[in-house]
Amino acid sequence: MGDNNSMNWFDKLERKYGRYAIKNLMYYIIALYAFGFILEAFFPNVYDAYLSLNAQAILHGQIWRIVTFIIQPPSTSFFWIFFSLYMYYMIGTVLENVWGSFRFNVYFFMGVLLNVAAAIIIYLIFGVNLTLSTYYINLALLWHLQ
Template identity: 55%
Template sequence: MNFFRKLERKFGRFAIPNLMYYIIMMYAAGFVMSLFNPYFYVQYLALDAAAILRGQVWRIVTFLVCPPQSGVLFALLAMYLYYSIGSTLERVWGTFRFNMFFFMGVLGHIIAAFLVYGVTGFSVPMSPYYLNESLFLAFACTFPEMQFLLIFIPIRAKYLGMMYGALLVYSFLTGGIIAKIEIVVSMLNFIIFFLMTRNYRKISPKEAVRKQKFKNEMQKAQIQKISLTRHKCAVCGRTEKDDPNLEFRYCSKCAGNLEYCMDHLYTHKHVTEEELKDSK
C-alpha cells in the first residue's frame, strides 16, 4: 500500500477519471462492428504479436474493442455489469489505484501475447477476456459479502470468485503451455493487487503478541470484576451497584459535588468549604 501511495503522490494527476465509461464505449463500438462484420476484430484489432511486429501497432490498444459475445441481450447486461463493477472499484479505491490495476492488466495481456509468440512461435490473437475477469475477482475480494442474483438465486461475490478461481486453476493445470502463459501473465494485475494490498500486520509476530497481551489483560479484568460506579452516597457509601433501585441527588447547600441517597438526602449534615478542605 505504501508503494501505491508513493506512486499516487507522484503520478496521480495523470489518472483518468471514470475510466470504465471510456472502456465500455470501446466495447460498444466493438459490438456494433461485430454486427456488420464478425471477423473484423480478429483480422484487424485483436492482440496479435506477429501482426504488431509487422507494424500493426494499433492492436496494442484496439484489442480492448471486444465486447462480450453470445447475443445482444447478454452483451448489454455484461457491459452494464462491467461498468458497475469498475466504477464501484474506482469510487472505493480511488481513481489512480483503479487506473493502475486496469492498465497493469492491459500490460499483462501484451506481455502474454509476446511470450506465447516467443516461446511457441505461434501468434495467438488475444481479447481482454482475462482483464474483465480480473475486475470481477478484485470486486469479489473487495466486497466478499455483496450478493449477485444467479438465475434469481442470491449468491455472495466471494463464492462466485472462488468458483471462477477454481476454473482458472483447472484450466491452468489441464491446458497447454499457451494457456498457462495466458492465464498467469494476463492475471498478473490481480495477483499483484492481492499480494500488495494484504494487511500483513495481522499475521506478524508482534501483532500476535499484542493481541495475546490484550486478551490476558481483559481476562484479568473480568476475574477482578473491575467496575466503575456513577453514583455514591457521601454518608453511607452505597452505589447503584448495591441496589439498582436507589436514587441519588446532589445537595445544593453542601460544598463540592456531593451526592446522597434518598435515605440521607434530608438527614445529612451539610458540608462547608472548610470541612471539605480538612477532609482532603
C-alpha cells in the same frame, strides 16, 4: 515491513502521477466495448483481421493492435451485450470508488500491458499466436469484489 514500503512507494507514485488518472475509466471502456459490438455486428471480420491482439502482426509493424484489441466486446449476442456492459460498468465503478481512479487505472492498464506481453512472449518462445482479449482482465475485476 515490505508491504509498508511498497505502499509508501505506490502512495508516492499516486501523489506524483495521480492527476493523470482517467476518471470514470469504466465509462470509456464500456463505450469501447459498445463500439466493438457495433463494429462486430456490421463488419464481422474487421476486428480479427485488423484490430485483435495478434503478436505476429504486432511484431511485423501493426503496433496499433496493442491498444485496439481492447474494443473486443464481452459478448456478440444482442441480448447478453446489455447485461455484460451493465455488469462491467457496475463492477468497475465500485472498484474505482473504493480504490480511487489512479489505482483502478493502474490495475486495468497493467492487465492490458500484461496481456500484450504474454501474447508476445508466448509467440516468441513457442511460435503460438494466441488471440487474447480483455476477458481475463474483466474476470479479475469480479474476483476483487469478494
